[in-house]
Amino acid sequence: MTKIKTFYQCQTCGYTSPKWLGKCPDCGTWNSLVEERKEAVRSLGKSEPISLSSITGEYKQRTSTGIKELDRVLGGGVVAGSVVLVGGDPGIGKSTLLIQAVSGLSKKCGKVLYVSGEESPEQIKLRADRLSINSSEIILLSETSLEGIVNTASKISPKAMVVDSIQTVYTQELVSAPGSVGQVRDCATKLMLFAKSSEVPVFLVGHVTKEGAIAGPRVLEHIVDTVLYFEGDRGHSYRILRTVKNRFGSTNEIGVFEMSDSGLAEVENPSELFLSERPLNVSGSTVVASLEGTRPIMVEIQALVSPTNFGIPRRTTIGVDFNRINLLVAVLEKRAGFYLGGMDIFVNVVGGLRIIEPAVDLGIATTIASSLREVPVDPRIFVFGEIGLSGEIRAVTQAEQRLKEASKVGFKQAVIPLSNLEKIKNNFGLEITGVKDIEDSLATLFP
Numbered sequence: 001m002t003k004i005k006t007f008y009q010c011q012t013c014g015y016t017s018p019k020w021l022g023k024c025p026d027c028g029t030w031n032s033l034v035e036e037r038k039e040a041v042r043s044l045g046k047s048e049p050i051s052l053s054s055i056t057g058e059y060k061q062r063t064s065t066g067i068k069e070l071d072r073v074l075g076g077g078v079v080a081g082s083v084v085l086v087g088g089d090p091g092i093g094k095s096t097l098l099i100q101a102v103s104g105l106s107k108k109c110g111k112v113l114y115v116s117g118e119e120s121p122e123q124i125k126l127r128a129d130r131l132s133i134n135s136s137e138i139i140l141l142s143e144t145s146l147e148g149i150v151n152t153a154s155k156i157s158p159k160a161m162v163v164d165s166i167q168t169v170y171t172q173e174l175v176s177a178p179g180s181v182g183q184v185r186d187c188a189t190k191l192m193l194f195a196k197s198s199e200v201p202v203f204l205v206g207h208v209t210k211e212g213a214i215a216g217p218r219v220l221e222h223i224v225d226t227v228l229y230f231e232g233d234r235g236h237s238y239r240i241l242r243t244v245k246n247r248f249g250s251t252n253e254i255g256v257f258e259m260s261d262s263g264l265a266e267v268e269n270p271s272e273l274f275l276s277e278r279p280l281n282v283s284g285s286t287v288v289a290s291l292e293g294t295r296p297i298m299v300e301i302q303a304l305v306s307p308t309n310f311g312i313p314r315r316t317t318i319g320v321d322f323n324r325i326n327l328l329v330a331v332l333e334k335r336a337g338f339y340l341g342g343m344d345i346f347v348n349v350v351g352g353l354r355i356i357e358p359a360v361d362l363g364i365a366t367t368i369a370s371s372l373r374e375v376p377v378d379p380r381i382f383v384f385g386e387i388g389l390s391g392e393i394r395a396v397t398q399a400e401q402r403l404k405e406a407s408k409v410g411f412k413q414a415v416i417p418l419s420n421l422e423k424i425k426n427n428f429g430l431e432i433t434g435v436k437d438i439e440d441s442l443a444t445l446f447p
Contacts, residue, residue, distance in 0.1 A: 005037065006035065006036070006037050007035075007036055008020050008021070008033040008034065008035055008036070009033065009034060009036045009180075009181050009182060010024040010026065010027065010029065010032045010033050010181075011032050011033075011034055011180060011181055012024065012027050012029045012032045013026050013027040013029070014181055014219065015027065015033075016036075017033060020033055020035070021033050034176060034177075034180050034181075035175075035176065036174065036176050036180065036181070036182040037174060037175050037176070037182075061080070062074075062075075062076045062077030062078060062079055062248075063077050063078045063080070063105065063108060063109060063201075064077045064078075064104070064108065065077065065078060065101040065104045065105055066100075066101075066103070066104025066105070066107065066108070067097075067100060067101060067104060067266060068266055068268070069241065069255030069256060069257060069266045069267070070097065070101055070241065070255055072253055072255050072295075073228060073241050073242070073243045073246075073253045073254065073255045074226065074228075074243075074246070074248070074249060075226075075246055075248045075249015075250065075253075076249060078105070078160065078201045079201065079225075079248045080199040080200070080201060081195050081196050081198070081199045081200065081201065082195065082201050082202075082225045082226060082247075082248060083188075083191065083192045083195050083201075083202045083204065083223070083224040083225050083226070084201065084202070084203045084204065084224065084225065084226040084227075084228065085166075085204045085206050085220055085221065085224040085226065085227045085228065086098065086203060086204065086205050086206065086228045086230060087205075087206040087207075087208050087227070087228070087229050087230065088208060088229060088230030088231065089208055089230075090207075090208075092230050092231075092232055092239065093230060093232075093239055093257070093259055093264055094164075094205050094230055095119075095127065095164055095205065096127065096131070096263055096264055097230070097241070097257075097264055098114075098162050098164065098203055098205065099114070099124070099127060099128060099131065099133060100131060100133070100263055100264060101162075101203070102114055102138055102160060102162055103128075103131075103133045103135060103138065105159065105160045106135050106137035106138050106159075107135070107137075109159035109160065110137055110159050111137050111139060111156060111157070111158045111159060112137060112138050112139065112158050112159055112160045112161070112162075113139050113141060113152070113153055113156060113158035113160070113161040113162070114138060114139065114140050114141070114161075114162045114164070115141045115142075115143055115149050115161065115162060115163045115164065116140070116141070116142055116164045117142070117143065117144040117163075117164070117165065117168030117169055117178075118164065118165060118168055119142070119164075120142055121140040121141075121142055124140055125140075130261075130262070130263070131262060131263040132262065139156060139158065144168050144169055144170060144178060145169075145170065145171075145172065146169050146170065146171040146172075146186075146187045146190060146191070147171065147172060149163065149169065149191075150190065150191075150194055153194065153198075153200070154198075157198075157200075158200060159200065160200060160201045160202075160203070161195075161200055161201070161202045161203070162202075162203045162205070163191065163202065163203070163204050163205065164205040165204070165205040165206060165207055166184060166187060166188055166191075166204045166205065166206055166220065167179040167184060167206070167207045169183070169187045170183050170187065171183065171186050171187055171190065173186070174186060179207075181219060184219060184220060185219045185220075185223070188204065188219070188220055188223045188224065189223055191204070192223055192224065204220070204224065206220055221244070221245060224245075225245075225246070225247040225248065226243070226245060226246045226247065226248065226249075227243070227244040227245040227246075228241055228242065228243055228244070229241075229242045229244055231352075231354065232259075232352055233352040236351065236352040237258050237259045237260070238256065238257070238258055238259075238267070238273070238351055238352050238353075239256075239257040239258070239259055239264065240254050240255070240256060240257075240352070240353065240354070241254065241255040241256075241257065242254050242292075243293070250293060250294065251293070252292065252293045253292070253293035253294065253295070254292040254293060254295065256270040256273075258273075270295075270297050271296075271297055271298035271299075271405060271408075271409050272409060273351070274297070274298065274299050274300060274350060274351040274353070275287065275298055275299075275300060275409065278300050278350070278379075280379045281376045281379065282376055283370045283371050283373070283374050283375055283376045283377075284302055284303045284304055284305070284367055284368075284370050284371030285300060285301070285302050285303075285367065285370070285376070285377065286300070286301050286363045286366045286367040286370065286377050286382075286383060287299070287300050287301075287363070287381075287382040287383075287411070288300075288301055288359070288360045288362075288363030288364075288382065288383060288384055289359070289382055289383075289384045289402035289403070289405060289406055289414075290353075290355050290357060290359060290360055290384070290402075291357060291359065291396075291397070291398050291401065291402060292355075292357075296398070296401045296402045296404070296405035297353075297405070298382065298405060298406060298409050298411075299349060299350065299351065299353055299355065299360075300349075300350040300351075301320075301347065301348070301349055301350070301360065301363050301364055301367045302347070302348045302350060302367065303345065303346065303347045303348075303364070303367040303368045303370070303371045304344075304345070304346040304371055305340070305343050305344070305345050305346075305368055305371040305372045306343065306344050307342060307343060307344070308342055308343060308344045313340075313341065313342060313343055313344050313345070314344045314345070314346075315329070315344075315345050316344075316345070316346045316347070317346075317347045317348075318347070318348045318349065319347075319348060319349025319352070319353055319354050319355060320347055320349055320354075320355055320360065320364065321356065324358075324361070324364075325345070325347055325364065327389070328361060328364055328365050328368070328387060329345060329368070331365070331387055331389060331391055331438060332365055332368060332369065332438070334391075335390070335391030335437070335438050335439065336369070336391070336438050336439055336442060338369065338372060340368075340372070343372070345368060347364060347367070347368070357396075358386040358387075358394075358396070359384045359385065359386055359396040359397075359402075360384065361385060361386050361387040362383045362384060362385035362386075362387060362393060362415070362441060363383050363384065365387060365438060365441075366383055366441070366442070366445055369442055369445075369446070370445075370446075373446065375446050377445055378413065378445075380411055380412040380413055381411070381412075381413045381414070381415060381445065382406050382411045382413075382414055382415075383414070383415045383416070383441070383445070384396060384399075384402055384414075384416055385415075385416055385417040385420075385435070385441070386417075387438060390437075391437045391438040391439065392436065392437050392438075393417045393418070393435050393436060393437055393438065393440075393441060394417060394419070395417045395419040395420045395423075396417065396420065399416060399420040399423070399424060400424060400425070400426060400428075403416075403424070403426075403427065403428050403430055403432070404426075404428050406428075406430065407428035407429055407430055411430065412430065412431060413430065413431045413432075413433070414430050414431070414432045414433070415433050415435055415441060415444055415445060416432060416433070416434060416435070417434065417435065417436075418434035418435060418436045419434075420434070421433075421434030422434070
C-alpha cells in the first residue's frame with residue numbers, strides 16, 4: 001500500500017514540521033520551511049539475515065583516474081560502484097577537475113557519461129578544448145530529470161558517471177523544487193542505488209553555502225561513500241583537495257593542485273612549492289613540519305606583532321584556528337613572560353593552506369616570539385610540537401616522516417619535543433634538539 005505524506009522541511013537544518021512555520025524552531029532561520037510530499041511504501045520484509053562467516057567478500061579493484069593527487073585522496077583510485085561527492089566554492093575548479101578525471105578514466109576503461117544540469121554540451125566542449133581534451137568515449141548529457149539520467153545511463157552502460165550538480169537534479173516522484181532537501185536526498189539515494197547495482201562509480205558535484213559547507217543539511221554526506229572538499233583562495237593559484245569521509249580509504253588526505261591556463265596541474269612536491277618564495281633572515285617567519293593524512297608538508301607560518309592603536313588588540317588568523325592562537329598567546333604571556341595584551345597579532349599560513357593539527361603549535365609560538373623580539377629564526381631550522389597549557393612541549397605522531405621530508409627539502413636542524421627525540425631511530429642527517437617546555441624551546445631558538 002502507498003500513502004502520500006505531506007510535511008514541511010527546513011532547507012537549512014532538515015527540521016520537519018506537520019505545518020508551515022515562519023521561523024524554524026531548530027536553527028532559527030526565517031522562511032526556510034518548504035512543503036515536501038513523499039509516498040511512503042511499506043516494506044514487505046523479505047530480507048533474510050546472513051552470518052558474517054558465510055559472506056565471501058571480494059576485493060574491488062581500483063581504477064586510476066590518471067591524476068595521482070586525485071587517486072591519493074580517493075585512497076588509491078576509483079572503486080567500482082562508489083559514490084563520490086565533490087564540494088567547493090563556485091569557480092574553484094570542481095568541473096575542471098572532473099572533466100580531467102573522466103578523460104583519464106575514458107582512456108583506461110572506455111565510455112564515460114558526463115551529465116550537466118547547469119551547462120550546455122557546447123559550454124562543456126569549450127572547457128574541454130581549453131584543457132586539450134577530445135575523446136569520443138566521453139558522452140555529454142544536458143539533463144536535470146533523474147529518470148532521464150538513469151535511463152540514459154542504463155542504455156549506454158558507462159564505466160563511470162559525473163552529475164554536475166546534484167542540486168539541479170529532480171525526480172518526478174516529488175513535487176518540490178530542485179535543490180530542496182527532499183529532492184537532493186531522494187536523487188542522491190537513487191543514484192547511489194544505481195551505482196551499487198551497476199558497479200558504475202558516480203561523481204556528484206555539490207554546491208556549498210557562503211559558510212563553505214555543502215548546501216542543505218548533511219544528508220548528502222551520510223548517503224555517499226566519499227566526500228571531497230575543494231579548497232583554495234582565488235587570490236592564490238594553489239588548490240587543496242581534502243578528504244573528509246572515505247569508506248574505501250583513509251580520511252584527512254589532501255591533494256595539491258596548481259590552477260593554470262591549461263587546467264589543474266598536479267603538485268608532486270608541495271613542500272618546495274610553498275617554501276619557494278620564503279624570505280630569509282626576516283623576523284616573524286618559521287617553517288613547520290605539518291602532516292596532512294599520510295603526507296608530510298613543510299609550510300611557512302608568518303606572524304606580525306605590533307602595538308595596538310585601539311583599546312582592544314586585534315587577533316587575525318588565516319589558515320589556523322583562531323581559538324588556538326588565543327590559547328598560545330596566553331601560554332606565552334603566562335609561561336614565557338611575554339607582554340602581548342597590548343599587541344595586535346596577525347598569523348598567516350603561506351600558500352592558502354589550512355592546518356588543523358596541534359603539531360604546528362610550536363611553530364606558531366616561535367613565529368609570534370620572533371616578530372615580537374624582532375629576531376629572525378635561523379632559516380636552516382624547522383620545528384614541530386604541541387604546546388600544553390602548562391607550557392610543556394608534547395610529542396606528536398609520525399615524527400620520523402616529518403624529519404625525512406625536511407631533510408629532502410634541505411633543512412639542517414630541527415627543534416622537536418624531547419619525548420619524540422628519545423624514540424627516533426634515524427635522524428636523516430639532521431642536527432636534532434629536543435625541548436621539554438616553551439622556555440626551553442625559545443632559549444634554543446633565540447640564544
